[in-house]
Amino acid sequence: MHLxxxxxxxxxxxxxxxxxxxxxxxxxxxxxxxSFTFTKAKxxxxxxxxxxxxxxxxxxxxxxxxxAVLFGAIGAPEYDGNPxxxxxxxxxxxxxxxxxxxxxxxxxxxxxxxxxxxSPLAKSTVQHTDLVIYRELSGGIYYGEKIQDESQSSxxxxxxxxxxxxxxxxxxAFKAARARRKKxxxxxxxxxxxxxxxxxxxxxxxAESYPDxxxxxxxxxxxxxxxxxxxxxxxxxxxxxxxxxxxxxQGSVIAGSIGLLPSASVGTEHAMFEPIHGSYPNxxxxxxxxxxxxxxxxxxxxxxxKMDEExxxxxAAVLKSFSKKIVTPDIMGSSKYGTNYVGDFIADxxxxxxxxxxxxxxNIGLGKSTII
Ligand code: IPM
Ligand code: MG
Numbered sequence: 001m002h003l004x005x006x007x008x009x010x011x012x013x014x015x016x017x018x019x020x021x022x023x024x025x026x027x028x029x030x031x032x033x034x035s036f037t038f039t040k041a042k043x044x045x046x047x048x049x050x051x052x053x054x055x056x057x058x059x060x061x062x063x064x065x066x067x068a069v070l071f072g073a074i075g076a077p078e079y080d081g082n083p084x085x086x087x088x089x090x091x092x093x094x095x096x097x098x099x100x101x102x103x104x105x106x107x108x109x110x111x112x113x114x115x116x117x118x119s120p121l122a123k124s125t126v127q128h129t130d131l132v133i134y135r136e137l138s139g140g141i142y143y144g145e146k147i148q149d150e151s152q153s154s155x156x157x158x159x160x161x162x163x164x165x166x167x168x169x170x171x172x173a174f175k176a177a178r179a180r181r182k183k184x185x186x187x188x189x190x191x192x193x194x195x196x197x198x199x200x201x202x203x204x205x206x207a208e209s210y211p212d213x214x215x216x217x218x219x220x221x222x223x224x225x226x227x228x229x230x231x232x233x234x235x236x237x238x239x240x241x242x243x244x245x246x247x248x249x250q251g252s253v254i255a256g257s258i259g260l261l262p263s264a265s266v267g268t269e270h271a272m273f274e275p276i277h278g279s280y281p282n283x284x285x286x287x288x289x290x291x292x293x294x295x296x297x298x299x300x301x302x303x304x305x306k307m308d309e310e311x312x313x314x315x316a317a318v319l320k321s322f323s324k325k326i327v328t329p330d331i332m333g334s335s336k337y338g339t340n341y342v343g344d345f346i347a348d349x350x351x352x353x354x355x356x357x358x359x360x361x362x363n364i365g366l367g368k369s370t371i372i
Pocket of ligand 1: 074093276
């Protein structure tokens with residue numbers, strides 16, 4: 001298969017981790033006889049520095065022409081500390097998601113048995129975690145009207161959802177549940193927010209078309225607690241943009257490091273693959289960032305294009321790095337291995353599987369019961 005992949009390293013550790021993903025995709029190319037082209041483009045603070053825009057038109061054009069986008073990370077401290085700035089890096093990512101029509105952000109959370117001690121939570125609590133968050137990605141409070149009062153003493157963010165925006169991601173979530181443990185949990189704040197009440201109405205109606213899937217609803221505050229107390233009760237979590245952002249970071253505590261969790265953002269025409277972590281500016285160019293979240297995002301990319309065997313091979317190589325303790329210091333404080341070494345190890349260990357790889361034990365996938 002041939003794929004044109006746009007590579008947007010972005011800010012902070014983004015370029016370093018994405019570089020490891022490219023190594024892995026090169027290895028997939030060689031092992032399985034595919035051809036991938038990579039076109040780099042700028043986004044975020046680095047793009048503002050160069051062009052004044054967080055998402056230059058040239059970058060958007062490259063992404064639109066590509067089959068997939070590999071995204072690193074976005075954000076820089078000079079903007080975080082300056083709330084009066086009119087332009088900031090994250091605007092680039094938000095616009096990109098909108099322009100590419102990426103309405104569903106799929107964030108699997110699973111515990112890797114070899115890393116179970118990593119989680120600050122008890123082993124007995126986290127050991128059976130295997131959930132996936134379906135986060136609505138192109139609507140809600142992220143995209144509603146934003147007003148900064150001239151006096152600077154009041155500001156407004158509007159949260160709007162339409163039935164069709166809720167419906168399209170809900171169908172994806174129910175379909176995913178069908179291929180997994182057949183359970184959807186809608187997370188909202190329907191005891192307060194009108195948008196959440198609309199979500200409930202729409203999702204309940206959609207649920208009728210999936211009689212084999214059970215639906216339950218939780219308020220976000222309760223869901224946050226339940227996710228830490230008993231994460232294995234969840235299968236597919238369906239939620240809006242803001243709640244999904246927060247819950248997925250919380251999910252990384254279960255897995256043991258935010259450097260482990262991948263994501264896929266999909267729409268009808270485009271798809272983008274990015275770790276859930278941020279730009280971690282303090283680690284930039286120190287060769288300590290964990291490349292696994294980005295590498296597992298490439299496994300999701302491969303699976304998106306129905307290259308299941310290739311995706312499994314990437315996951316198997318990642319698992320091998322865990323079992324051989326070839327990990328970055330966020331996973332094992334005493335580790336002497338850096339981003340590059342871990343990336344090389346994983347890329348070098350991507351090989352055709354002889355069938356002995358136990359796909360059900362620790363695997364990642366979109367819409368499968370084995371999803372992490
Ligand atoms: C994420 C990030 C982004 C978001 C930021 C960088 C805008 O936190 O992808 O989870 O809030 O969506
Ligand atoms: Mg986030």
